Amino acid sequence: MTGAPEPFNAGEPALTGASGGTTTLVEGSTFCLSDGTGDIEPGTAHGLFFRDARVLSRWQLRLDGRAPHPLSVAHPEAFAARFVLRRPPGAGQADSTLLLVRERLVGDGMREVVTVENLGREATAVRLDLHVDADFADLFAVKEGRAVPGGADVTAAGRELLLRDRGDGARGLSVSATGDVTAVPGALSWQVVVPAGKRWSTEVAVQPTLAGRPVEPRFHRGERMEHTEPARKIMAWRAASTAVTATDPVLTAVLRRTESDLGALQIHDPTRGGRPFVAAGAPWFMTLFGRDSLLTAWMALPLDVGLALGTLQTLAETQGTRTDPLTEEEPGRVLHELRLGPDSTAVLGGNHYFGTADATPLFVMLLAECWRWGADPEVVRALLPAADAALTWVQRYGDRDGDGFVEYRRATDRGLANQGWKDSFDGVNDASGRLAVPPIALCEVQAYAYGALLARAELAEGFDDPAGAARLRARADELRRRFAEAFWLPDRGWYAVALDGRKQPVDALTSNSAHCLWTGIATDEHAGALIRRLADADMETGYGLRTLAASMGAYNPMSYHNGSVWPHDTAIAVAGLLRYAHLPGAVDLAHRLAEGLLDAAAAFGGRLPELFCGFSRDDFSPPVPYPTSCSPQAWASAAPLLLVRAFLGLDPHVPRRRLAVSPHLPGRWGEVSLTDLRLGEAVVRVRASGERAEVEGLPDGWTT
Template identity: 35%
Template sequence: MAFSIARAVVIKHGNVFFLAPEEGEIPFTSGHGFGLYYHDCRYLNGYELLVGDVHPEPLGARASEGARAMFRLTTPDFRMADGRAVPRETVGLKWERVIDSEQCLLQERLEIQNFGHEPVEFPLAMRFRAGFEDVFEIRGLLREVKGKLYRPGWRDKCLCFSYEGGDHVTRSLAVHFDPLPPDVKGSAVQFHLRLQPNEINVIRIVLAIAESDRVPATVCAQVNIRRDLPTVVRVMRSECEEWMMRETEVHTDSEAVNRIMKRSLMDLVMLRTTIGGDEFFAAGVPWYATLFGRDSLVTSLQTLAYGAETAADSLRLLARYQGDRVSEWRDEEPGKILHELRVGELARMNKIPHTPYYGTIDATPLFIILMSRYADWTGDLSLFTELRPHVERALEWIDRYGDAAGDGYVSYLGHSDKGLLHQGWKDSGDAIVTADGRFAEPPIALVEVQGYVYLAKRSIADLYERVGEPDRAALLREEARELRRRFNRDFWMEDEGCYALALETGGRPCRVLSSNAGQALWTGIVDEEKAGRVVDRLMRPDLFSGWGVRTLSYKERRYNPMGYHLGTVWPHDNSLIAAGFRRYGFDEAAGRIFAGLVDAAREFEDFRLPELFTGFGREEYGVPVRYPVACHPQAWAAGSVPFMIETLLGLEPEALEHRLRVVRPFLPDFIGRLDLRHLQVGKGAADLRFSRKADGRVDVEVLNIAGTLTVEVEKQ
């Protein structure tokens, strides 16, 4: 990508999203990711605005409401048609944009105001470009000569762009105006404005997306351009508020934490997407605004304390797409949970295997973990009963197909020539390396994936026992114990006091220091006597940047602070690492990670944690350095702070026993009080207050209990 999207203004609702730079225009140059997207296609990839003969300059832009953005602009010096000069900052513009996904529209309201003391007269021009590129093309992953792009033209009182795809679907973008522009030429329109001092002129623009199997001439249908924009905004706000009211409320005496939590939960609202009536969290905008097995599962795990409905829907949806055959093209195997589902032109043409694609080694055990954790929070065994055949097939996949190396560890060996080489969460092509800088050779068994398998078998065993299968439960626990024993022998690096990143072909350890070992702590597979050494190693300066644990130590040969998985800091990774620290009793270290991410979030727009940021140290720059093409919002980044709050408070739900255990609650020194409202555990709910004392102890006050629930506080 030639253009960074790190500061992009992003709005999304349903399956439609739009991102633009701070000036609101979409560059007509190539190599950027800005534009209007729907169903894995970028419909609009250029949008230019000229006042007189100049581009307005940005004053500020905000998109804090998810589906609505506001851009404030002004003009530099320019001349009117009669040659008279108009001083800079005379003309101001307010550009409001709202996604109306119900009708697949981007609605805009452009106010142009004369702040000067004299009348001004000038042309206002808009120029558009629609390329209808598949998202895989924009990311530079695939180039294809496909369908036919038609010449844009003015038809039926709107500017029409259309494209007949290689998949025999016609995609169109119709640009409607109110009032109608007096001048139209090609893909550009022009208005002639005359404004008295302080006068405001308003232009409404609606960009309507359509997919059809009809011929292009009939695609650019009319829309209600006079649809009341404030009404659309009110509906969006009401929908957001309704979802937020169902969630557990968190309020602290730290304004920063409150703002981060609000932003995180609003981002999760924004990323909600549905397929066939089932809701899931789309992974991230713009590159991953679709169903990802791993991302949707991890985000659902992170947010169970705030509402479990999306988790249940996600499990059903992923079960629906569970692998049922062997397909090398899609890396599919019976029982395997998908990696990524795409619905765009390249997928429909079978040019990419994402229909869906199954190249993930960890989504299948994560599916089982979420099933178990869902029961812990809800006390509901009916979902397990409903999806039990899928759980059975997932367990069978782990034991049969997951062991690609035949050594008892779940490992990967990709087969698809359009798929992924690396199939863990660090899935970039250069992510898994050895101490001498060589790329690891498949089959590869990742350290954290063995932990996922361990936790999956341990946790799902409890559900089997509850439904009357003690022998099956005992077998699963024994398999988990044996895996733990072998893991601590084969992955442990005694000289480093840490675990190897992976075992490559032949069972050779990749003896590099990475964040992955912290996720192994989260699963509980780590021997007790080794845990403290792992925590100590991860928190040394070569791995802990001051903002979070780096994906790779700066002492490693392949370290790159800007490498996607070779030294950057990922919030979701750190949320799981902090949970691992807490599991083994290292509360202060977990608190340092939480504090680092809170401080990092303060430095990003709207207190939003992005997908990742670079690994440059805090002591070197004092602020986190942006990763230029990181997704934002991004689902498991948005889930990170909510999950860490659950972790630090020590919330251990036992809904099947109508009980909530609060184990060793911890608050960092910048939070003196934290209130939880409407924390749902099974059929009961609790309001709790956590207060930090001068000596660091945390008192827990049960303010209210509704329904059947017992709260037990354990402060050992």
């Protein structure tokens, strides 16, 4: 996620409401934040957001002038919710006989069906008022608490409210309803009589406008939720995806939520042929993020290779071609984030911001992995120039001083101070807690660069360039040797999190080191020592791996990056441990981390959040939420898939017609099945339990 550029804080998510209980709906580039009654409260970070702008800042339903009492909230899908409420009981009464249900879905707009049911024995008169306002504030302004109320001109036209951005008029909104509705500026009202035992309902539609033109919503009036375009998209995604199930009901439920969330977080950009890519997460990152989207697509490969290819193609089209200090664009550099809001230029220097050190090598790694998983060779071939431009950036621009390592230092005071995945301003510090001084060379970025060199070497070999493959492997070997010399701390037993501007090791024990296991840059000797340190209680919480060891000076279990637990980070650590499964303690630690992470998922209702607090399980159980964590969040949602893939030892190589499976499944998982796993033209089924596996459906000539 994006960290904390100065002077703006576009990093950690804002608190969404004073009392918590925020309900988040998401579909593509549309998301809605409300309280547990369905209301969007003015003066908070609630709202309906479309293309990085808040198009609704107030949406409050009042029943006879009073707020209804909440009973429950249900989420049939990530883009839909049902709020069940009641009329407040009368004076001296304990019960109410009037039920109110709000059924909401989002998708390039919003639709809400409000139903009033009279459970009493006599007819009742009801007045409903829906208060509506918009400020058209940029997402960053809302997130940072800078939004100023009163940004819309509101008019009533018949049974419809029309809202227009007072700033430039480019954005607008219409709100219309069925039934005998009265529209006045700022509100829609109904006065109805509901007979005993009967229901009354109205349907309210919210439609954004851009440049004066209405945006076509992804639903129609009167359409059943399961027939809407968002529902059809989810069903198509599920039909095309591998079905992953397990005997363990918790794992199966978490995987079901993963599938649903990844479907809802996908954006199909019509300006780019409708290719899918996955947004980083709701509420604040519903857009393309280089690092987040690439890692999520990697984790989701067992479900669908097409999502990874769409992400790669979109990032290739936005790849840097020139040098621009405001956006930190450089030739070959892969995008950090894409924004469409009205303040994007002020916050990021432009709609495209490139301030990341790791997305560029991750791009090359994912391209080779797509090829291994059966992507169309011609599509992969078409992306090779982008991969070569990325490696040129790594060598020419990423390595700022020619020492063989990728460093970062922001080009202006507007950019991100830290440009790895821990990109908050205090995310990189030494064992005493002192902040690292740039330029900074992160250990995991070197690991990704190593993985990228090997990935491009394999592609070179596969596309008839053996000499190029040999040169790339030689570069990778040299990087691995120099990395071991510069980053390993023999007196500590872990890798320095970074080298600072003086090329001195930044000696904190962090989860970043585990990423070095994931790409294989760690030697067996170093990996064995690191595994022992990661297993210590100051790193392992019982619910996952801390981002920073409890023994370090900057440790704070309630921080964003200095002691919290990030599910994607723990999942990468598990995948790294299983790469070194031959070493003592690696599999046992992987089991503990994965089982703790799934226990955390169960505590959070089956959906892993972006992060949670890093308290020990012995001290706090269930895990303590981080108050501003994004949920659903792409790489957290995809993390269970990486766990399954890693424990299966699932390693396909379609061009070589090979499928390797070497399982080390936790006992409590029981049997894990992957049905309709697509590997190029092959469709197979994998079943495994413990250390045994069966593969069905492999074509003739394949090996396992």
